[in-house]
Amino acid sequence: MSAARVSQRISAIAESATLAVDAKAKALKAAGRPVIGFGAGEPDFPTPGxxxxxxxxxxxxxxxxxxxxxxxxxxxxxxxxxxxxxxxxxxxxxxxxxxxxxxxxxxxxxxxxxxxxxxxxxxxxxxxxxxxxxxxxxxxxxxxxxxxxxxxxxxxxxxxxxxxxxxxxxxxxxxxxxxxxxxxxxxxxxxxxxxxxxxxxxxxxxxxxxxxxxxxxxxxxxxxxxxxxxxxxxxxxxxxxxxxxxxxxxxxxxxxxxxxxxxxxxxxxxxxxxxxxxxxxxxxxxxGPLTAVDDMKLAFDRRRKAIVAGLNAIEGVQCPTPKGAFYVYADVRALLGKEFETANGPVRPQTSAELAALILDEVEVAVVPGEAFGPSGFLRLSYALGDDDLATGVARLQGFLGKAK
The missing domain is CATH 3.40.640.10 (Type I PLP-dependent aspartate aminotransferase-like (Major domain))
Known part of the structure; x- marks a missing residue:
């Protein structure tokens, strides 16, 4: 019997789901696709001068x-x-x-x-x-x-x-x-x-x-x-x-x-x-001073309110208002098993991982499924991206998720 090429210890490690989603979104962008990435927890601001x-x-x-x-x-x-x-x-x-x-x-x-x-x-x-x-x-x-x-x-x-x-x-x-x-x-x-x-x-x-x-x-x-x-x-x-x-x-x-x-x-x-x-x-x-983070917080706070309101406007999505960091964690359990129309016919995602993949394929919005962080049934979206991208991404989610049957 031949020995395994990779140790059991390393083989057991799961890939970083957040980095995987971000990498896929960036690859699609590089290929010219208009992908909106809510995946990585990365401020869109430059490092202070x-x-x-x-x-x-x-x-x-x-x-x-x-x-x-x-x-x-x-x-x-x-x-x-x-x-x-x-x-x-x-x-x-x-x-x-x-x-x-x-x-x-x-x-x-x-x-x-x-x-x-x-x-x-x-x-x-x-x-x-x-x-x-x-x-x-x-x-x-x-x-x-x-x-x-x-x-x-x-x-x-x-x-x-x-x-x-x-x-x-x-x-x-x-x-x-x-x-x-x-x-x-x-x-x-x-x-x-x-x-x-x-x-x-x-x-x-x-x-x-x-x-x-x-x-x-x-x-x-x-x-x-x-x-x-x-x-x-x-x-x-x-x-x-x-x-x-x-x-x-x-x-x-x-x-x-x-x-x-x-x-x-x-x-x-x-x-x-x-x-x-x-x-x-x-x-x-x-x-140094905390001026940079104070400035970023103003933008993050504005985006936080916008993304929570936008997601909660979608039937079947429950998104509590976060009090810190720059993420929302949306409960999408009510959407699982619902029917979504796609170019290849109707699809019924059973997990948040399947739903996240469907969202990326259909409306080119990258989100991270709950399976990366615990139980299925949730989506994490980082709002540390530009205001215009956030508005566009939320509008695409509303247009797609809002048609679930």
Missing amino acids: YIVQAAIEAASQPKYHRYSPAGGLPELKQAIAEKTFRDSGYRAEASQVLVTNGGKQAVYNTFATLLDPGDEVIVPTPFWTTYPEAIRLAGGVPVEVFAGPEQEYLVTVEQLEAALTDRTKILLFVSPSNPTGAVYSPEQVREIGQWAASKGLWVVTDEIYEHLTYDGVPFTSIATAVPELGDKVVILNGVAKTYAMTGWRVGWMIGPADVIKAATNLQSHATSNVSNIPQVAALAAVS
Whole structure:
């Protein structure tokens, strides 16, 4: 019997659905098709000029042409620690910071460092598509806890308690949420954090959307709100969303010094240091003002209201108003099994994956199906695209989905 060419561990990883949808949309655009892409969570704004200028100047300095410490430029680590205290009130030393190649490496490093085979991670669902794959790759077991639109996509302590076993090691906590845009209130954050602390769990909190909340809703860091967690909390963050820097690939994790030291050791063998030029750009970003994100928020808020109104005007679509990030998570369960007329005859999609594929084929609008984030029956749309594209895309959805029989 011949051995498999690809390991079981890697073969088991699911492709990133969000990136796959985005890639297909961009390929169709490159072929001249008028595709509207609601797939990727990527601001349509350019990176602010002062950040770009810092990178340009760094590129001409020979010291940045060389290896640098695997854990990050010391001045950037210090600036991240200071930024974290400024923005969320959480105090950390530079030695508790690891600079990573984007937020995804911070996610993987964290789970690889904390999990042993069979350890369980409670994952509030809908979840960002990378979390369960990173957990499995690290040998852990993701345990999904689903909260639907009737709960505003917010899990309860009672649900978390029901998912707890003697193998549970970590609670993953994400607020504001990708993919739903849900934001937990300060009271809910404290209640969940105190529950986790009482059970002796680690909390891994992804705070990359911390500056993107609307309607006066506050961001609350569970690390700050629940000091009882002590040194069993890891914060994940990065510059991608706040400063329109998705392609620069700079993220970080903040945690206890021993965990950060171990994760840095892992990274030293995996990738070594993050490219120095983006690190200098990130230094300019986190040390500078929040003017850029404040300007983006005005546009995101306008688009948020427009897309929610447009989707809720479609019979069979229920779209709660998100309070954070730049996504809507539309409930389309009422459309599944309905008949849609196509050039090839009537089609009855049974899953949100089939519906998303149909939408792309028929009206050239790219959305991500709920299967990427948990149960079928939902569609995630990012509204971090231009106003004109958003209006065109929603109009196409209304025209197509509105004719379901």
